[in-house]
Amino acid sequence: MKHPGPLITLFAGLVLGLFMLSLNATTGEPVPSSRDRDRPAVSPSPSPSPPAPPSPSPTPPPAASPTAPTQAQAQVEFAGRTNDDTASVAISVRGDKAIAYFCDGRTREAWMRGPVEEDGDMHLTSSESGAKLDAVMTGGKVTGTVEIGEQNWPFTADKAVKPSGLYRATAQVRGAELRGGWIILQDGRQVGIVSRDGKPAAAPPIDPETGAVTVDGTQLTARPVVP
Template sequence: MKHPGPLITLFAGLALGLIMLSLNATTGEPAPSSRQRPASSPAPVPSPSPPVSPSVTPSPSPSTNAAPQTEYAGRTKDDTASVAISLRGDKAIAYFCDGRTQEAWMRGPVEEDGDMHLTSTDTPAKLDGVLSGGKVAGTVQIGDRTWAFDADKAVKPSGLYRATAEVRGAELKGGWIILQDGRQVGIVSRDGKPAAAPPIDPATGAVTIDDTRLTARPVVP
């Protein structure tokens, strides 16, 4: 009769294996019932917008069209002197001249109604006038003497001219009025001493004084 030892050992090993399989089945962690959702990424933080600069409306450029200039010229009522006035916008400059020794430059504003009260910084002279109907009527007062005048609109070359220069160490200042009929009245002062002025070329303003050629130019207020 054979010994049963090896068979018992075999059956004991199988039983132990079955017991271990059963324990693993009962103690193992159950599989998750559902997949975990991946953590959502944080929402991006918007970059701060750059500050908005306030809109700037550019200032209008000053007009390049200068106000037109108008000229007026005439004689005093006693026919002893001439008066010329240049107007531009609301400014005026006037010249009174008797062609010998008496002259005065005056300037000032022109009111909307045409009134003007021009004064001189060199002599005690003033012009009071009114622009109306295409001419200027008024008075010129120098010291204690007054002249009434009428000055009609002038068309170039008629009008008011001036020249300044230094000739042979002497300061020359010349003023001219060209009337509508072509007559000229003017004075040239040499270091403050007035004398009758030679005529200018109406087309170019050229004039020769003390053998020196100068150019008289239209006066602009």
């Protein structure tokens, strides 16, 4: 009689296989083969993270608007006497421009204008009389020389605060062209000339507060000179 051991073993294997197939059908998971069971478990590779969106380009700063216009450049006035004390000189400076007036209060006068250099040097001239003023502005004052013809007058002009400074008036009076220039010094003294059709004479004083002046019976207004 043959030994039933192998048949029992085969039968047991068939039963186990049918059980595993039934279990796989129930769970939906594949039954690992004996070869797969013997392999070491391998962790699944993590899914790659989606690439980060590109950083937005930095927004450029808004274009700078044109510089707003600055306030009108301040005007600076200087007034003083020649070294020999025979005449007065007044200078109005605004930015890089200047206008000057030389006056002896009797018959000699000259209006001069020109540029002011960055270092304070100024070289002003008159197209009418050929007068010249060469000076330098430094330390709150102007020092230099006025030259008319063969004569020259060194001078010093200190900073002037209104009402001291330089004034001018023009008008037509009784058919004559009047042109007046006045210098009000820091101590209140006034020096001026009024020319009638080019003939100079001493000018009457002006009101330092309003600039009002009466010439030949006609009231005029002398105004501060602007370069």
